Amino acid sequence: MSLMDALDASMPGVSPGVFDEADFRAISEITHKEVGIVLSAGKAMLVYSRLAPLVRNANCATFGAYVIRIREDATERTKAICALTTNHTFFYRESHHFEHFAREVRPGYVQRLQSGGKVRLWSAGCSSGEETWSLLMTFLGEDSSAGARIAKTDLRLLASDIATHAIAKARAGTYRTEDLKPMPEPLRRNWTRSTGEDLLGDWPMQGQFDTIFCRNVMIYFDNPTKERLVHRFAEKLAPGGWLYIGHSERVTGPALDLLSTQGPTIYRKRAA
Numbered sequence: 001m002s003l004m005d006a007l008d009a010s011m012p013g014v015s016p017g018v019f020d021e022a023d024f025r026a027i028s029e030i031t032h033k034e035v036g037i038v039l040s041a042g043k044a045m046l047v048y049s050r051l052a053p054l055v056r057n058a059n060c061a062t063f064g065a066y067v068i069r070i071r072e073d074a075t076e077r078t079k080a081i082c083a084l085t086t087n088h089t090f091f092y093r094e095s096h097h098f099e100h101f102a103r104e105v106r107p108g109y110v111q112r113l114q115s116g117g118k119v120r121l122w123s124a125g126c127s128s129g130e131e132t133w134s135l136l137m138t139f140l141g142e143d144s145s146a147g148a149r150i151a152k153t154d155l156r157l158l159a160s161d162i163a164t165h166a167i168a169k170a171r172a173g174t175y176r177t178e179d180l181k182p183m184p185e186p187l188r189r190n191w192t193r194s195t196g197e198d199l200l201g202d203w204p205m206q207g208q209f210d211t212i213f214c215r216n217v218m219i220y221f222d223n224p225t226k227e228r229l230v231h232r233f234a235e236k237l238a239p240g241g242w243l244y245i246g247h248s249e250r251v252t253g254p255a256l257d258l259l260s261t262q263g264p265t266i267y268r269k270r271a272a
């Protein structure tokens with residue numbers, strides 16, 4: 001089967017006038033030359049689906065026109081290459097590496113740091129940072145006081161990747177709680193902090209809030225859930241604090257004992 005046949009077979013509905021073998025070959029060559037990534041014939045559909053939005057955004061009617069564009073425009077070329085990277089990763093992936101590192105490598109590094117030396121680590125091709133943060137947490141270790149001391153030493157961990165969207169996530173260092181599950185519990189407990197992303201779950205925030213915005217969220221909940229949530233908001237507000245909810249939402253239930261209406265969908269916690 002020729003590459004063209006393979007393209008036709010794997011991409012029903014994709015017009016050869018829009019994306020053809022020459023386009024695929026050109027994109028593969030550019031990607032290989034720029035960043036070393038090999039796109040085999042089986043990746044034609046992936047190339048099509050990942051680049052189609054960029055082709056449209058660049059106002060190109062065909063992939064052929066887009067190929068000309070990325071040859072000439074380095075910024076667009078970088079965008080295309082980023083879109084073609086595969087960023088799949090997860091915390092504590094291939095856990096035996098972290099276990100080996102913790103057991104065999106880390107103790108010597110810790111000693112070196114404690115005697116004033118430096119340690120340099122590199123998470124090369126870090127994607128969205130799960131590998132990097134897994135390594136850092138492993139280094140800081142299960143003893144949180146010792147880890148806090150290590151963090152003040154001359155330890156640096158470089159994270160690099162060509163995919164700018166992935167690097168942005170790595171830098172932000174914010175992940176879903178469930179993504180952290182593969183991490184050993186002591187490391188997760190020591191080195192991550194929950195932001196309480198599920199409003200209906202536990203809230204780790206200690207203090208009270210002066211203002212809470214929760215708009216167009218409660219419309220997705222049933223009445224008992226809404227009433228429970230808004231009562232928890234009311235309890236979490238400092239006296240005199242403000243609560244803003246969505247234009248089609250109302251406070252009902254026990255929260256009304258704590259809140260007074262100040263305007264449409266604006267409430268204030270009564271003074272203690």
Ligand SMILES: C[S@@+](CC[C@H](N)C(=O)[O-])C[C@H]1O[C@@H](n2cnc3c(N)ncnc32)[C@H](O)[C@@H]1O
Nearest residue numbers: 035085086087088089125126127131161162163
């Ligand atoms: C599948 S991820 C692996 C992430 C992590 N290392 C892991 O094992 O979980 C591969 C990453 O390598 C990056 N990558 C591919 N070619 C690269 C290059 N030439 N320079 C830097 N990063 C590259 C991709 O952008 C992608 O985020």
